[in-house]
Amino acid sequence: MALEHALLVALREKPGSGLELTRRFERSFGYFWHATHQQIYRVLGRLVDSGDLDVTVVAQSGRPDKKVYRLTPAGERTLAAWLATPAPLEPLRSDVAVKMRGAGYGDRAAVLDGLRAHLADHRVRLEHYRALAAAYDLPPQTPLAEVGQHLSGAVLDQYLVLRGGIRLEEFWIGWISDYLAAHSAGVIRTEPPEAPTV
Amino acid sequence: MALEHALLVALREKPGSGLELTRRFERSFGYFWHATHQQIYRVLGRLVDSGDLDVTVVAQSGRPDKKVYRLTPAGERTLAAWLATPAPLEPLRSDVAVKMRGAGYGDRAAVLDGLRAHLADHRVRLEHYRALAAAYDLPPQTPLAEVGQHLSGAVLDQYLVLRGGIRLEEFWIGWISDYLAAHSAGVIRTEPPEAPTV
């Protein structure tokens, strides 16, 4: 799995402690990788054992000490080697799709309610990501092929991954909206406007 | 996890054996849920133990016997109960995103090659899904809100999930294309047309 590699990328960008990494995975990293602190601590320990990371204990005033992790030269080689290996197509697993497909075998109204809640969540996330993207201060309507002239290096890559997060939210919103639209029409068909209850 | 529920939906649509289910998960189910036969056999056994499925051994001419699984009334209740529970937002995990974000810490050309291969795979899948969608024989340009007037019940839900599969492939193609476009521009900037090597 690639939590190892996600951590290597995150620490290569900036060294940090377990809790700091947990925060990053809740925020900017969170739109394409999820991990809990328990898992992060476990993997950090493993990466130290394998020599990819080293640790420095940093004393803090008014706070418990923290362990700051950093890539070793071996860790940089590990990361570079992983980047060069082809990634297999990632299989999708979507509870939402299973529910959509199975909705007819239960209470369809309840499934539709669940989908509406999902839709609202995705809209919130989309706005959040758009706000993050706005912070990159690109000229309005910058064509993608020219983004490379305004941003570069790690910042450009971060921006492009963020755009993926935005596209993903748009995908969810589009899909769920499609489903709801098709099934609202079903409701209208059952009580057609030609026969109002007046 | 929901492999249990995916199997319940699949078997509710049509009873079948372990291998038949494996085939279905490679095909139509495959665009939103993935599972290997080992895992399917294990979960089928568990669902029989819990009383959600029952089994009939069916003798076949010229082939080994097969075990056909079918939902029990209890299984139908289990499925209906699950459908009514709200699904949490599914956290994304994308190796591709990690590689995009980390590309600068390794051989970027290799990462870009991997992405081009991904892109080609997604285009193939998209064409495949579009062919599947065409088999639903809808009038061309049918607005989504009217799809419910041509299809209904389980078939409508299948169609809508398939549309999600199509949207997902379009998402990947869009995202990866964005990334490649931004980085091709980067290459041009490094070797600008104003200074040709003549």
Added chain:
DNA sequence: TCACGCATGTAACAGGTTACATGATTGT
């Protein structure tokens, strides 16, 4: 007889989730 496809499984392992545990310091 040998390879192939059908059909079903077991075993070992890796990864992820949930629940619980500990200790320090700051603010009320």
Added chain:
DNA sequence: ACAATCATGTAACCTGTTACATGCGTGA
């Protein structure tokens, strides 16, 4: 004194992946 936050972890469990195993029947 008590709750909240920072900071790090352990343990048990569940899910998913990979590799291997078995037996039957068909056709070359």
